[in-house]
Amino acid sequence: MIDVLNLCKTYQLGNVEVSALKNATFSFARGDFVAIMGPSGSGKSTLMNLLGCLDLPTSGTYRLEGHDIQDLKPDQLAVVRNKRIGFVFQNFNLLPRASALENIELPLLYGRVPDASRKAMSALDRVGLAERARHNPAELSGGERQRVAIARAIVNQPSLILADEPTGNLDSKTGEEIMNIFTQLNRDGVMVLLVTHEKEIAQYARHILLMRDGRIIKNAVIAEMTS
Amino acid sequence: MLIWDLFKMALRSLIANKLRTFLTTLGIIIGVASVISMIAIGEGAKKSTLSTISKFGTNIISVKPGRKKKRHVSGDRVVTLTLKDARAIESGVPLITGVAAQVYKSAQLKYSSKNTNTTVRGADEDYSRLANFTIDRGRFFNSDEIITSRQVVVLGATVVKNLFGESIDNPVGETLKVDGKNYLIIGVMEAKGALSWYDPDDQVFIPVTTAQKRLFGMDHVQSIDVQAAKIEDLEAIKEDIDRLLRLRHNIREGEDSDFHVQNSAQWLNSWGDAAKTFTYLLGGVAAISLMVGGIGIMNIMLVSVTERTREIGIRKAIGAKKREIMEQFLIESVLMSFLGGGIGIGLGLVIAKTVSKMGGWDTVVSLESILLAFGFSVGIGIFFGYYPANKAANMNPIDALRYE
Numbered sequence: 001m002i003d004v005l006n007l008c009k010t011y012q013l014g015n016v017e018v019s020a021l022k023n024a025t026f027s028f029a030r031g032d033f034v035a036i037m038g039p040s041g042s043g044k045s046t047l048m049n050l051l052g053c054l055d056l057p058t059s060g061t062y063r064l065e066g067h068d069i070q071d072l073k074p075d076q077l078a079v080v081r082n083k084r085i086g087f088v089f090q091n092f093n094l095l096p097r098a099s100a101l102e103n104i105e106l107p108l109l110y111g112r113v114p115d116a117s118r119k120a121m122s123a124l125d126r127v128g129l130a131e132r133a134r135h136n137p138a139e140l141s142g143g144e145r146q147r148v149a150i151a152r153a154i155v156n157q158p159s160l161i162l163a164d165e166p167t168g169n170l171d172s173k174t175g176e177e178i179m180n181i182f183t184q185l186n187r188d189g190v191m192v193l194l195v196t197h198e199k200e201i202a203q204y205a206r207h208i209l210l211m212r213d214g215r216i217i218k219n220a221v222i223a224e225m226t227s
Numbered sequence: 228m229l230i231w232d233l234f235k236m237a238l239r240s241l242i243a244n245k246l247r248t249f250l251t252t253l254g255i256i257i258g259v260a261s262v263i264s265m266i267a268i269g270e271g272a273k274k275s276t277l278s279t280i281s282k283f284g285t286n287i288i289s290v291k292p293g294r295k296k297k298r299h300v301s302g303d304r305v306v307t308l309t310l311k312d313a314r315a316i317e318s319g320v321p322l323i324t325g326v327a328a329q330v331y332k333s334a335q336l337k338y339s340s341k342n343t344n345t346t347v348r349g350a351d352e353d354y355s356r357l358a359n360f361t362i363d364r365g366r367f368f369n370s371d372e373i374i375t376s377r378q379v380v381v382l383g384a385t386v387v388k389n390l391f392g393e394s395i396d397n398p399v400g401e402t403l404k405v406d407g408k409n410y411l412i413i414g415v416m417e418a419k420g421a422l423s424w425y426d427p428d429d430q431v432f433i434p435v436t437t438a439q440k441r442l443f444g445m446d447h448v449q450s451i452d453v454q455a456a457k458i459e460d461l462e463a464i465k466e467d468i469d470r471l472l473r474l475r476h477n478i479r480e481g482e483d484s485d486f487h488v489q490n491s492a493q494w495l496n497s498w499g500d501a502a503k504t505f506t507y508l509l510g511g512v513a514a515i516s517l518m519v520g521g522i523g524i525m526n527i528m529l530v531s532v533t534e535r536t537r538e539i540g541i542r543k544a545i546g547a548k549k550r551e552i553m554e555q556f557l558i559e560s561v562l563m564s565f566l567g568g569g570i571g572i573g574l575g576l577v578i579a580k581t582v583s584k585m586g587g588w589d590t591v592v593s594l595e596s597i598l599l600a601f602g603f604s605v606g607i608g609i610f611f612g613y614y615p616a617n618k619a620a621n622m623n624p625i626d627a628l629r630y631e
Contacts, residue, residue, distance in 0.1 A: 054544060054624045075548045082546020093541045093628065097239055109232050110546040152545065 001030040001159065001191060002051065007060035009046050020046040022214045023060070028207065030159065033186045035202035035222075036195045038211030044195050045164070047211070051193060052085055052162045053077045065159060082111045086153025086190075090165035092145040094137040100124065100148045101133040107156045123155040124148070127181055143174035150181055154190070161185065163194045167201055179204045230558075233551070237559040240531070241566075248563060251527045254520025255567025255607065256574060259600045262513040263575025266596040268582055269509065271589035273502050286458050287357060288465055288490040290316075290451040290472070293483075306447040307476065307485040310435065313351070313451045315475060320467045325454040327354035330438045330445065336390060336431065337404040343389045346430040347405060349438020355381075355416070357454045358427075365399035365414030368434050376436040380410040384418035385428040405433070406442060461490055517603055520567065521611035528560050528615035539619050540627030553620040560612025561605055568604030572597055 009021040021043045028034055038044050049055040050062060053069055056077075062069045064084060072080065087093075094103045101120050108116035124130050127147040137145050146166060153161055163182065167175030183204055186192045196202055203222065210218035241248045292307040313328035327350055334347040348354075355367045368379050382390075382398065391398050401412050410433065419427045439445055455464050465488045472486055532539070539552060576592060583590040 049625050052544075054628075075550075078543065078546050078548045081544060087544050089628075093537070093544075095538060095541065097243055106542070107545045109229065110542075110548070110551060112229075156546075 001032075001065055002026075002028045003061075003063040004051075005061045007047075007050060007062055008058050009043075009050060009055070010058045019214050021050070021057075024216050026209065026216065026219055028191065031186065031189050031191055032207055033183075033192045033205045034194065034207040034209060035205035036193065036209045036211065037197060037199075037202055039197075041213075042211040043214040044211055046214075047209075048162060048164055048193075048195050051160075052087060053080045078110075082107055083156055084158050084160060086150075086156070086158040086161045088146070088149050088153050088161065088163040088166045090168040092137070092142075092149045092169075094145060094148060094152075096137055099134050099136055100129065100140065100151075103137070103148055104152045104155050107152060111156055113156065120151075120155055123151040126154065127151045141174075142170050143177060146170060146174075146178050147181065150178070150185075154185060158190065160191045160193065163192065165196055166194070167196070167198070172200075175201065230554075233555050233558050234562075236555060237562050240535075240559060241562060244531075247527060248566075251523050252520075252563050252567035252570065254523040255517065255564050255604050256520075256571040258513055258516030258520050259568050259571025259604055260574035260578060261516060262509065262600050263572055263592065263596055264578035264582065264590075265509045265512075266506075267575070267579035267590040267592045269502070269505055270591035270593060270596075271583065273498075274591055275589050276498065286455045286461065286490075288453040288455060288461065288468065288488060290453065290468060291487045291489065292447065292449065293486050306445075308448050308451060309446065310439070310448055312472060312475060313448060315471060316451065316453060316468055319471050320453070320464060322456050322460045322464055323453050324456045325353040325357050325452075327351040327357045327452045327454075328435050328448040329354065329450045329452065330435060330443055330448055331430075331450075332438075332443055334406050334442065336386065337407075338390045338398075338401070341390050343386060345383075345386050345389075347438065347442065348430050348432050349435040349442070350432050351435055353454070354432065354452070357452050360419065360427075361417040363415045363417040364397055365412070367414055367432070373434040373436050376440055377434060378408060378410045378437055378441065379413045379433065380405065381414040381416060381432040382412060383416050383428040383430045383432075385421075385426055386431055387415055389429075405431070408441065465490065513603075517607050520604075521564070521607040524560050524563055524608060525611040525615060527563075528556060528612055529618070531559070532556060532615045532619045535619075536622065536627050536630035539622050540624050540630065543622070543624035544628060549620040552622075553616045556616035556619050557609065557612050560616070561608035564604045564608030564612075565601075568601045571604070572600055575600075 004024055004026050007021060007024040008019070011018045011020055024047060036044050036047060050057055053064070053072075057070050060070070064080065067080070069077070069080065095106070098106070101117065101124065104120040104123055105116045108119055113119065121130065121133065124133055127150050129144060129147050129151065132140060132144060132148075137148070140148065161182070166182070167178055170178060179201060182192050182194070192205070194201070194205055202208055206222055208218070208220055208222055209216055290308065310328055313326050316323075317326040329351075330349040331346055333344060336343050336345055352368060352370050352373060355362065363384070365381070367381055368377070372379055380403065387398060390403070395401065398412050399415060402409050403412060404410070416428065421428065433442070435448065453464065453468065455461050468488050469484065473484055476485055478484060542552060579590040579592055
């Protein structure tokens, strides 16, 4: 489902060219669960932005469900993000002035999907927060906010969920609950791509990508690593 | 995304910053309110002036004698119009409802021991109707009295006051002396009311023939007033009169006429020019204040876009297109200017009402001025909201998401 070939990203910082990602090549099948690990500055975020269609590569190809992403225009990328990808961020990134339900409706509104509020409600139900629909993010706990964010990510039934340190701002027990939701989603057939620096969190994944200095230094199945 | 959802979001963000929204719209409010109230007051003044002017008839064409130029030397006497010209116009020009030839001069009036100096106007029997005079007592002279040059006189209200005061209740039937000759008073005019520069009630009227032969000793007339049946026909009638008189006066093509044809509409035009200048001035003031208001909106929208960079990032990440971000912020700025326009119109109406109540001024609030003010303020919202909205729409989603 994800096919990445010689993907490179170079940033121009003043007169200096910074290679944030060098020749990344990998493929993952539909329904996989992948953890991307590495120290800060290793290129995790750059890879994440490219896979999430938030940014375009300097060179190389990225195919998502058979579509060449690197050739798309900004508004086409917006459609891909809206329909095929769900984002979960470390700091939740909910709109503070909108209720939980309205936050979840937003991708449906941008995607012009009819019957938004019923679909948003059922997504909220899937993460077990139906009774909090009318609350604003400020009235929810960290774990609840993250669950709202997950509901927003899955409401358009994407094939890929990108989670950037989703448990980074949560205590370990709440983090575990959140990871269980991801595991459940993965079992339902959604591919989950997780950026984390916590080994325990990475354990939930089936595959691991280890990065350093913009390169992928290891691409392995979790079982192999622990053995 | 449906426009209604965008509208709801914009409204919510404006409500979340109530004070800021109010202060930002204040510029538009003041601009629009001043435009509405000033136009209302100006229109009121115009209307009352026009109604004063139209008292004297707007459908009157007046023909005045002019100097005849002969070989680039001006003729010296202005005696080119005669009573026969007036009769010719009466019978030869269509679409008219009255002709009144006039001569006028200042003369001494005497009744018993009282003297007054006033204008004596020799006129046709149509004159009182053409000049919108109403008879208060007695009657105006008729065509018989004109043909026979009778020595009868009709008095204006001011003359009655000056000459008789309270001493005589009804002067009709009395005799007074005009330049030493006896005239029978046959009527008194109702007062028309004086203008600041001219009192139409300070004159007396005698048959035009009497004035020519017995009083002034002249055979020409000083003015021929022609009344048009309809105002739309004024220009056609003017052309007909011009053609007829040129023919009668043997004026060849290319030669200047020895008369002028004017009408009070020209008078109105010059008033209109003054009003136009006033309107331009108001328009300038309005444009500047709306401009300042617009810059205020732009400023706040730029702040708002920066403040909400992360929100923009989130929206982009979950699939908002450029246009949708653009629309969201444009709707916000237009909503603000629309709000300012609405409140400004309300405030302007209140000011206009207050002025007309306190100053005894008439004010006229026209629908056009309201629509114009609304249209302008919405236009300002779009114009000054475009740059911030565009800035928001073109943000890079990654940078926007990372913005702290």
